Amino acid sequence: MRPFEQVVDTYGPVVLRVCRAVVGPVDAEDAWSETFLSALKAYPALPADANVEAWLVTIAHRKAVDVTRARARRAVPVEEPPEAAVRSGRPEDWDGDLWNALAKLPDKQRAAVVYHHLVGLPYQEVAEIVGGSTDAARRAAADGMKALRATYLEGAPA
């Protein structure tokens, strides 16, 4: 079995992208930390032929649900974010414009878009993670991408 440090080396960055895209900039690092601590605990029992990336995304998904629920419990109503996000072209604009657009998606669509289009998991595995059928996962990802194109990619520099 590979030393866990190598798992962090290999998958730490992609899991951080997943956490940022699914729960947003404020809670992403909590979600990442919870994910890797859980993974470290369970790691010795992981089957040798397991897909480590899909396993980590599965854990990250559960932690994202926890983080989102915790946020909902302590949420205070705030003013709606601007209707249409405008891309600034800054490399760091993910925590403004991209997250504004992702945050507007229903949770399941956002998760499906991230796990399929960012991580590259097939729809069958996306379905196993978010629940429901493979077709439902495909539709959620397609609907999510359509909404993102309309709100976020519209007017993007070519």
Add this chain to the structure above:
Amino acid sequence: MTDVFETLPVVDEAADARLRARLVAAAERDGLLDVAYRTVDSPIGALLLAATEEGLVRVAFEREDRDAVLASLADAVSPRVLAAPARLDPVARQLDEYFTGGRRAFDVPLDLRLAKGFRRAVLAHLAEIPYGRTESYAEVAAAAGSPKAVRAVGTACATNPLPLVLPCHRVVRSDGSSGNYRGGEDAKRTLLTLEAA
């Protein structure tokens, strides 16, 4: 097709460093840091130091493949292996003092789980060979209770998981030549010269 996520950093080094430190702290708190390791520089090359919760479990030389050493720790001890320097700070400091001539013996908890049976008896005796002195393989065999097991002493020294701290470099051939060493014969001579000064 435009990549929706292109603005999301692929690697964020500042966040990465922050998150690794946080993971190590949480793992230590929850008793999940089975093997902590770090590397230190020394006059005989970089040394990899690894410790369990019980104590120092492995000292590896630069010539040993780092990934292979970590993989064997994952197999023999636990795959919960993380780069976590703090646990190794005391031994790192003592090694530094040793190499600068200010320390003659090490005082850190040891975890001898990587050595079994007779090899362990040999390691126990190594700790009793004083700084600056040497013993022959035959003398060590006798001291460990098996005077005929000279070759086995050679194997025990060659596979010593805690070189430097358990000073197998002080075991030399009966003709006075230094003999083999896990860290290379040059390293062994360097250590013997240091201790003779």
